[in-house]
Amino acid sequence: MRRARVAYGGAIHDAVEHATGLRLEDGRVLAEDSVVWLPPFEVGTVIALGLNYADHRKELSKEVTIAAHDEPLAFLKSPGALIGHRGQTRRPADATFMHYECELAVVIGRSAKNVVRADAMRYVAGYTVANDYAIRDYLENYYRPNLRVKNRDTCTVLGPWLVDAADVVDPHQLALRTLVNGTVTQQGNTRDLMTDIPGLIEYLSGFMTLAPGDVILTGTPEGVVNVNVGDEVVTEIERIGRLVNTIVGDELFGRA
Amino acid sequence: MFTVFESVARPHGAPVAIDAPVARWAALAVDPAGPAFMPPVRGTVYGTLLNHVDALAALGEQVEAAPYKAPPRAPVLYIKPRNTLAGHREPVVVPADVPEVEIGATLGIVIGTTACRVAEAEALSFVAGYTIVNDISIPHASFYRPSLRFKCRDGFCPIGPAVVARKMVSDPNSLEVAVGIDGETVRRSRTDRMIRPVARLLADVTEFMTLRPGDVLMVGVAAGAPRARAGQRVTVAIEGVGVLETPLVAADA
Numbered sequence: 001m002r003r004a005r006v007a008y009g010g011a012i013h014d015a016v017e018h019a020t021g022l023r024l025e026d027g028r029v030l031a032e033d034s035v036v037w038l039p040p041f042e043v044g045t046v047i048a049l050g051l052n053y054a055d056h057r058k059e060l061s062k063e064v065t066i067a068a069h070d071e072p073l074a075f076l077k078s079p080g081a082l083i084g085h086r087g088q089t090r091r092p093a094d095a096t097f098m099h100y101e102c103e104l105a106v107v108i109g110r111s112a113k114n115v116v117r118a119d120a121m122r123y124v125a126g127y128t129v130a131n132d133y134a135i136r137d138y139l140e141n142y143y144r145p146n147l148r149v150k151n152r153d154t155c156t157v158l159g160p161w162l163v164d165a166a167d168v169v170d171p172h173q174l175a176l177r178t179l180v181n182g183t184v185t186q187q188g189n190t191r192d193l194m195t196d197i198p199g200l201i202e203y204l205s206g207f208m209t210l211a212p213g214d215v216i217l218t219g220t221p222e223g224v225v226n227v228n229v230g231d232e233v234v235t236e237i238e239r240i241g242r243l244v245n246t247i248v249g250d251e252l253f254g255r256a
Numbered sequence: 257m258f259t260v261f262e263s264v265a266r267p268h269g270a271p272v273a274i275d276a277p278v279a280r281w282a283a284l285a286v287d288p289a290g291p292a293f294m295p296p297v298r299g300t301v302y303g304t305l306l307n308h309v310d311a312l313a314a315l316g317e318q319v320e321a322a323p324y325k326a327p328p329r330a331p332v333l334y335i336k337p338r339n340t341l342a343g344h345r346e347p348v349v350v351p352a353d354v355p356e357v358e359i360g361a362t363l364g365i366v367i368g369t370t371a372c373r374v375a376e377a378e379a380l381s382f383v384a385g386y387t388i389v390n391d392i393s394i395p396h397a398s399f400y401r402p403s404l405r406f407k408c409r410d411g412f413c414p415i416g417p418a419v420v421a422r423k424m425v426s427d428p429n430s431l432e433v434a435v436g437i438d439g440e441t442v443r444r445s446r447t448d449r450m451i452r453p454v455a456r457l458l459a460d461v462t463e464f465m466t467l468r469p470g471d472v473l474m475v476g477v478a479a480g481a482p483r484a485r486a487g488q489r490v491t492v493a494i495e496g497v498g499v500l501e502t503p504l505v506a507a508d509a
Binding site: 044045047071073074075076077078079080081113138140141142143144146147148151152153204207208209210211 | 300302305306323324325326328329330332333334335337338339340351372399400401402403404405408409410464465466467468471
């Protein structure tokens with residue numbers, strides 16, 4: 001099952017995929033472009049992984065100090081930064097390097113504390129696609145990656161679908177790619193995750209209780225490039241979904 | 257909107273006290289036989305570090321050296337996730353592998369109306385009230401890229417006992433913050449020693465990140481945060497806002 005949350009006709013609805021678009025819980029069948037897409041579930045704690053693909057570590061090596069044996073590099077984001085499929089993300093006029101990050105998002109389905117690796121996949125409700133933007137101009141060396149880089153309004157895109165875990169035979173064999181205005185700029189495969197999904201659940205639940213609706217953004221492979229106002233950015237993951245986002249400028253937000 | 261007429265507290269086992277006079281919960285909160293409280297808010301809790309003049313000064317010339325390489329420009333922020341929230345008197349487990357934890361006592365600003373790009377002059381009108389936050393950490397030396405393990409353990413963010421309405425706090429930038437351990441005051445600091453006072457902090461944070469009703473933004477912990485261990489009773493008192501009590505307990509064997 002592929003589930004969504006959308007706004008339509010003056011209310012927020014749960015919806016499922018349909019051959020011609022999507023079907024609301026009340027039976028209405030709608031085209032993809034006739035609804036406003038929201039993040040596909042009620043999002044709790046958002047945990048993001050930095051540098052969880054070896055090639056991306058190398059790509060950022062000039063500003064990175066991390067060794068392979070270190071613990072996973074995890075940081076938190078707030079639900080306030082999230083938007084859904086087909087949304088708009090603001091690029092500040094003074095930014096010189098703003099990039100997308102295509103990531104497999106793992107959604108927790110039940111309370112998880114001190115879960116061992118062998119049991120970890122039983123705690124996964126499903127998967128979705130995340131596009132976790134960063135604006136590197138604002139990087140500072142305190143509590144990296146600082147919230148001004150990584151937790152900006154509109155800069156974390158999630159969706160379109162929450163795909164049930166049972167429908168994804170092997171989440172560690174999924175091709176990821178990003179297209180900017182139709183050109184492929186980033187490619188990878190979840191088989192190259194340095195810490196895999198059960199490893200992340202074991203690590204995180206070892207010190208914090210994960211709850212239903214918490215989500216782990218598992219990191220991005222190499223191939224991050226700058227995006228500009230007007231660009232259409234599509235992050236897609238095999239069998240999970242195709243997440244569309246448009247970069248817009250300050251003027252839409254009433255900023256000179 | 258998160259509105260507070262006078263104060264909001266949520267004692268366990270008692271009628272939920274919405275917009276109650278402070279006296280309704282204050283007596284319960286200090287009664288040795290009184291109940292524990294639930295956290296008074298349910299939004300996202302954001303921490304602010306190195307906002308206290310003394311806290312930044314304590315880093316000294318380190319700010320110019322690696323890994324920091326420069327003093328902070330924007331507010332230094334982090335998130336305390338929902339698993340960390342604990343109410344007044346709710347016990348907090350000290351992990352078995354650490355001898356003591358750090359007690360980060362600070363004023364919490366509770367947002368009342370959605371705050372996006374607020375001007376400093378109007379910022380306080382977006383505030384519903386104030387609360388007390390005890391931002392517990394496992395002691396760690398570096399602010400560069402601390403592991404979530406240090407700040408995100410279950411219960412590591414006691415908050416409360418109540419949200420006290422903004423109008424009840426005459427000046428949030430002139431309050432004494434006192435930390436007690438087993439009844440003895442071990443640290444006193446003041447909220448008037450901030451690089452960014454409350455209104456300036458709200459303006460700088462909401463420039464890029466919208467704060468929503470019920471969200472909490474910590475003003476910032478002073479230098480020299482005391483440490484405490486399992487078996488001790490920690491209090492954080494802020495004048496006019498209340499006393500937040502946290503029993504620290506050992507992990508089950």
